[in-house]
Amino acid sequence: MRLIKLIEQLPKTELHLHIEGTLEPELMWALAGKHGVDLPYDSVEAIKAAYQFDNLQSFLDLYYQGADVLRDEEDFYLLMRDYLQRCKADNVVHTEIMFDPQTHTERGIGFAVFMPGFQRAIDEAKAEFGISVYLIMSFLRHLPESAAIETLNQARDYYPLIKAVGLDSSEQGNPPEKFIKVFTAARALGFKCVAHAGEEGPPAYIWQALDLLKIDRIDHGVRADEDEALLKRLSDSGMALTVCPQSNIKLCVFDNMAQHNILDLLERGLCVTVNSDDPSYFGGYLNDNYKALMTHLAMTESALVQLVKNSFVGSFLPAEEKNNWL
Ligand code: ADE
Numbered sequence: 649m650r651l652i653k654l655i656e657q658l659p660k661t662e663l664h665l666h667i668e669g670t671l672e673p674e675l676m677w678a679l680a681g682k683h684g685v686d687l688p689y690d691s692v693e694a695i696k697a698a699y700q701f702d703n704l705q706s707f708l709d710l711y712y713q714g715a716d717v718l719r720d721e722e723d724f725y726l727l728m729r730d731y732l733q734r735c736k737a738d739n740v741v742h743t744e745i746m747f748d749p750q751t752h753t754e755r756g757i758g759f760a761v762f763m764p765g766f767q768r769a770i771d772e773a774k775a776e777f778g779i780s781v782y783l784i785m786s787f788l789r790h791l792p793e794s795a796a797i798e799t800l801n802q803a804r805d806y807y808p809l810i811k812a813v814g815l816d817s818s819e820q821g822n823p824p825e826k827f828i829k830v831f832t833a834a835r836a837l838g839f840k841c842v843a844h845a846g847e848e849g850p851p852a853y854i855w856q857a858l859d860l861l862k863i864d865r866i867d868h869g870v871r872a873d874e875d876e877a878l879l880k881r882l883s884d885s886g887m888a889l890t891v892c893p894q895s896n897i898k899l900c901v902f903d904n905m906a907q908h909n910i911l912d913l914l915e916r917g918l919c920v921t922v923n924s925d926d927p928s929y930f931g932g933y934l935n936d937n938y939k940a941l942m943t944h945l946a947m948t949e950s951a952l953v954q955l956v957k958n959s960f961v962g963s964f965l966p967a968e969e970k971n972n973w974l
Pocket residue numbers: 666669704711816817818819844847895925926
């Protein structure tokens with residue numbers, strides 16, 4: 649009981665969250681009706697029942713299909729508003745949110761549609777409950793690097809609203825080395841850099857993300873445990889890993905939560921953090937992910953406190969602000 653209360657009451661950050669992955673079936677259904685989008689489901693329950701995945705790709709197919717209902721500024725506003733309300737409920741005081749521009753620009757929906765929608769919801773949430781929000785613009789790695797460079801250029805008017813760039817989508821066969829030019833350009837523009845690596849892909853992809861993309865934080869990274877030298881590099885450098893426990897179970901990265909390695913990585917001295925990734929698709933927002941570690945991994949109070957501290961340490965908040973929370 650005490651641990652549940654602590655999970656709920658501790659101020660936390662979330663560092664790995666795809667806004668498109670917060671699209672709840674009810675909102676998907678309503679927006680499909682609004683825009684006359686033909687979904688391959690006949691009810692909200694049928695959408696929920698379809699969320700059974702064998703791997704990352706089987707999830708991504710439904711995730712991109714679902715995002716097709718997001719068409720106008722109001723849709724993106726509602727999406728962001730609903731997630732930020734979940735943050736308030738979970739006592740998330742700072743969140744670093746990924747968005748996938750190419751999921752929308754490929755459908756003819758431009759930055760001038762989704763960015764104002766996101767920003768309106770963020771401004772309201774800041775004013776209403778004081779949450780702090782950074783945006784991370786993620787490139788889709790199944791597309792060519794030239795498309796990522798075009799996206800970086802298209803975002804120009806919105807650079808002041810964006811803190812970092814990221815790399816997501818289908819990992820296997822799309823190594824970080826494919827994106828050296830765009831990450832070099834983004835870094836020169838002053839953006840922080842993150843990349844999904846070692847979710848399904850091998851430890852070699854984590855090395856590439858570190859050495860070739862020069863990332864500031866790793867998304868997932870759980871396969872680092874297959875490489876002792878990499879574990880040492882990560883612990884020596886204090887590199888943060890944004891781990892997403894429920895995502896990893898839903899996408900079959902681990903067979904079940906009792907097998908998850910997050911607490912082993914914590915014990916090895918890595919700066920691991922807890923995050924929800926795509927909570928609408930994976931069955932839980934941030935506090936649910938912490939509670940799953942309590943239930944299935946017997947997380948202790950000191951491990952919980954360290955994970956929550958890591959969520960601030962691994963954030964891109966300025967040092968003074970981090971220190972206020974630590
Ligand atoms: N896009 C949304 N969620 C993702 C994940 N878990 N891995 C890669 N790309 C994603």
